[in-house]
Amino acid sequence: MCEVCAQDKGEAFMNDDGAFSFNHLLAGLLNVSPVMKQNQPTQNRRETVECSGCQMTFDQFLKIGKFGCPKCYESFRDQLPPILKRLHSGNTVHQGKLPERQGGTIHMKRKVSDLRVELKSLIEQEEFEQAATIRDQIRSLEKEIDGERGGADES
Amino acid sequence: MSLKRFLNQAVSSWMNEDGPASEIVLSTRIRLARNHNRYAFPTVFTKEEAEQTAQAMRTAVEQAGYPLEELKMQDLQGLEKRVLVEKHLISPNLAEDAGSSSVWLSDQEDISLMVNEEDHLRIQCLFPGLQLKEALRKALEIDDAIEKHFDYAFDENFGYLTTCPTNVGTGLRASVMMHLPGLMMTHQMNRIIPAIGQFGLVARGIYGEGSEALGNIFQISNQTTLGKSEEDITEDLLHVVDQIITQEKAAREALVKSSGIQLEDRVFRSYGTLRYSRVIESKEAAKCLSDVRLGIDLGFIENVSRSILNELMILTQPGFLQQYAGGFLRPVERDIRRASLIRERLEMDVSKDKGGSDL
Numbered sequence: 001m002c003e004v005c006a007q008d009k010g011e012a013f014m015n016d017d018g019a020f021s022f023n024h025l026l027a028g029l030l031n032v033s034p035v036m037k038q039n040q041p042t043q044n045r046r047e048t049v050e051c052s053g054c055q056m057t058f059d060q061f062l063k064i065g066k067f068g069c070p071k072c073y074e075s076f077r078d079q080l081p082p083i084l085k086r087l088h089s090g091n092t093v094h095q096g097k098l099p100e101r102q103g104g105t106i107h108m109k110r111k112v113s114d115l116r117v118e119l120k121s122l123i124e125q126e127e128f129e130q131a132a133t134i135r136d137q138i139r140s141l142e143k144e145i146d147g148e149r150g151g152a153d154e155s
Numbered sequence: 156m157s158l159k160r161f162l163n164q165a166v167s168s169w170m171n172e173d174g175p176a177s178e179i180v181l182s183t184r185i186r187l188a189r190n191h192n193r194y195a196f197p198t199v200f201t202k203e204e205a206e207q208t209a210q211a212m213r214t215a216v217e218q219a220g221y222p223l224e225e226l227k228m229q230d231l232q233g234l235e236k237r238v239l240v241e242k243h244l245i246s247p248n249l250a251e252d253a254g255s256s257s258v259w260l261s262d263q264e265d266i267s268l269m270v271n272e273e274d275h276l277r278i279q280c281l282f283p284g285l286q287l288k289e290a291l292r293k294a295l296e297i298d299d300a301i302e303k304h305f306d307y308a309f310d311e312n313f314g315y316l317t318t319c320p321t322n323v324g325t326g327l328r329a330s331v332m333m334h335l336p337g338l339m340m341t342h343q344m345n346r347i348i349p350a351i352g353q354f355g356l357v358a359r360g361i362y363g364e365g366s367e368a369l370g371n372i373f374q375i376s377n378q379t380t381l382g383k384s385e386e387d388i389t390e391d392l393l394h395v396v397d398q399i400i401t402q403e404k405a406a407r408e409a410l411v412k413s414s415g416i417q418l419e420d421r422v423f424r425s426y427g428t429l430r431y432s433r434v435i436e437s438k439e440a441a442k443c444l445s446d447v448r449l450g451i452d453l454g455f456i457e458n459v460s461r462s463i464l465n466e467l468m469i470l471t472q473p474g475f476l477q478q479y480a481g482g483f484l485r486p487v488e489r490d491i492r493r494a495s496l497i498r499e500r501l502e503m504d505v506s507k508d509k510g511g512s513d514l
């Protein structure tokens with residue numbers, strides 16, 4: 001490396017998100033993780049899954065540490081949980097924001113599961129009248145969700 | 156170009172405005188990673204897909220109604236890109252891309268949208284001081300406006316789908332830039348950095364290589380993006396940042412009590428170096444700037460603006476120095492330029508203090 005490059009590199013180089021390397025984690029994951037071995041029994045090891053969208057194989061994904069397209073998530077759905085757990089403090093399910101426009105029935109499904117929790121606690125407190133109202137709300141939401149499923153296209 | 160004019164053009168709002176807790180927190184950044192559901196990720200996409208994504212993004216941003224200007228990477232000179240990187244407005248990765256990569260910037264440079272970096276879209280909001288909630292609100296608002304005309308890749312179970320599995324779910328990276336000279340001088344960072352890891356957060360130096368943190372500046376950010384809501388992620392970060400602020404304040408107090416005169420001496424020596432040196436390397440400049448900023452916070456120095464650290468850490472990097480000089484500089488020439496830019500900048504404050512402008 002020449003003087004200019006050396007100084008460029010040394011000089012107040014700014015680290016960004018990239019500094020946190022997935023590949024570091026992955027290296028450890030592939031070698032030592034007993035979770036992975038359990039999930040990939042030896043007889044299946046050869047037939048590696050391939051993405052229906054971009055033809056990336058699961059092995060390629062493991063090597064690169066990056067997905068090729070949104071469909072990769074769908075294609076590798078069964079393989080991903082142990083990796084996600086490792087990367088996200090044990091979590092595998094999104095709890096955050098939903099896209100307002102595309103969120104569609106997911107918004108309602110979340111609402112239903114919130115209402116179910118409420119319903120349970122109302123029953124425990126023997127607030128049966130209120131519980132009945134909540135149950136009706138759940139039923140009508142579920143009907144709406146079923147209706148949407150037949151109609152609007154969701155991706 | 157005069158320094159004043161250069162500064163007017165170079166300094167973004169988040170660098171020189173005072174924000175909450177700004178005696179310790181320099182700035183707050185929120186970043187959301189998003190992708191289109193029809194196109195391959197930038198890892199493997201074709202030229203056509205890249206262009207289609209950029210075009211879809213253009214339509215969405217224009218409809219969203221934010222006054223943002225698009226800078227295409229292919230239209231920018233190397234030096235211009237470098238300056239954008241040094242201002243944290245684009246990533247080094249984006250700067251290397253040509254093709255259909257671009258950045259959309261607001262006038263104040265508090266909003267930047269990177270297109271076709273690692274993900275199709277990265278929404279970034281930069282605020283001065285500690286403003287996690289405010290910056291998150293702004294980023295989510297922009298996110299909603301774009302989603303009206305752009306089909307995000309989203310999965311009920313995995314959340315927002317990203318190129319790298321480390322970002323999936325919320326796609327949120329919330330970071331806070333902190334100036335921690337007290338904790339460094341009292342050797343406490345070695346203890347704090349691993350402790351932070353237990354909360355799914357990470358602390359690292361933002362300037363300098365490896366484990367060094369030039370200017371005693373650290374960036375604290377979340378690592379976990381899946382399984383917690385955006386609000387919980389920022390709340391947890393805020394909680395830890397508040398604790399670090401308390402500890403930094405305690406460390407400063409202890410230093411003043413135990414070795415006040417030595418500390419004051421160190422501050423003024425550094426001030427002298429910045430005020431009068433003719434050649435200065437970035438490492439020494441960072442150390443002195445940190446000392447001077449601490450001196451301002453402790454009341455030892457009164458006639459220098461507090462934004463000096465944030466401003467000059469950025470403006471004395473190679474890209475900026477060369478832009479100010481109007482061309483390529485060899486390393487030793489940069490060190491000379493750096494020294495003179497710092498001297499001039501400090502003089503601006505001194506002359507303002509005198510009420511005149513003998514600059």
Ligand SMILES: [Zn+2]
Nearest residue numbers: 001002004005
């Ligand atoms: Zn070279």
Ligand SMILES: [Zn+2]
Nearest residue numbers: 051054069072
């Ligand atoms: Zn794919």
